Amino acid sequence: MTLLRQRMLHDMQIRNLAVNTQKTYLLQVASFARHFRRSPEVLGPEEIRAWIIHLTNERKLAPASVQLAVGSLRFLYRITLRRDWSDEDFPLPKRPVKLPVILSFEEVTRFFESIPSLKQRAILMTAYAAGLRVSEVVHLKVTDIDSQRMMIRVCQGKGRKDRYVMLSPRLLEVLRLYWHDAHPREWLFPGSIPGRPISRHAVGDACQLARERSGITKPVTPHSLRHAFATHLLETGADVRRIQLLMGHRSMATTARYLKLATSTVCATTSPFDLLPHPAPTPSQPPAPEYF
Template structure:
């Protein structure tokens, strides 16, 4: 049985030949709220999987089915809390916004995500990693991601006209949350971009993809990152987003204000940016312990000593 919410390719979010009234309404509701295209696609896919699991329309299902589905995702499929959260957000939108069900918030509980600090590359590791990227285009993309702290979707959607060499800025159009912002254009990055442009001669998209008129895909960048990671032999995990983490951490460690980093990263909340305070080792771990500020304490009577273990 084909689900009433069969997955739609992102290219066809606005035009589907098999559009059901419920799917159409949900799509319109997401459009009214200006949700990102990737979010719209993800929500439709998640509701499709939910309806397919029960082989029934979501309109016929209720809180008990939602709970059973969350148990299925957690126990049977063993999905991470972050993955369950995506499905939960989609179902919350469907039932609260599109179907306007008067349910209590706990009827669709949101799983609590464990707080994990990202593993951050050192400046030397970033330099070594970039040197192992064997494609001019991909090296320029990943260098740009690190130099400006960009998300992979932001760097892939840069246009030639977004480079402002007069003001030494990069314009990020409609980043996460559909917000524009400016970030710094480093002199070294500008030099790298000019060298890349002389070879590739991009027209509209700064980093064009294989499909005419389309930017390079996120998957292509991720694959290039994986190849360079293997070639670099770095034990730490490395993804395109790792370069964004490194950008923020390295700025913080060199004394840049957290509020300024928040603006550069495009974070809506300062609390999101403040997590980098926990991993900026040169500022956190280099802090003087209050023990070192105490007056010396008289030593205890001598006892037989053993060699220290550290």
């Protein structure tokens, strides 16, 4: 490990960046250095610009992936190397705004009915009932289920933050049925490796199998259930601030995006056109017959 790599790693550890973020940033910077076959210390804004063009035109990376590469370089040069460079030295591609496909209440019901395994059903129902990320679901422990206060404790979620979410009485029934069948000890959903929780890939595979069995044509992932959770809460009248806390969003703007997805609420709004007075037809101009 070079001194620069070690110093960058220490800077990320001091700032308590997630372990996966540390690994990703180091990989991105290493790829940048290998491309130019020089240490990043001797490279500058022109090489950064050329790297972004290479990632976009040659490697055909999506804007989100390019933003990740730029973010790692921004940390290296601004934090570790303390270069006083402006935002213009780290140009970011604009990410297209795409709305996720949302499952209806009926589709969520059909999806759950298509899961044959009690364990898989409990996992995916927990993801929907509490609006959890898949990484949060798989790392739940038995002690995180507080049936006395009807809460679920989410330990070290995204951003390394703890939070509490509601424990649905109906979900509690499912979890109790699952617990009497599987008797998990530490991890609520243990994996095939002793002492380890179930993997995210295993949950994703279970989700894909259930989608195929249900006949739902929409794309369904564990994160789709989280999207459905927030959207269904909005459509049933929940407050946006409360949803922000339940979802663990740092910014209200992130939660506000779900306002675009709550179509049953948004599209049910009365158009101002319907509030205009209806002009009475004049005697010389009788109403036209309706054909449609």
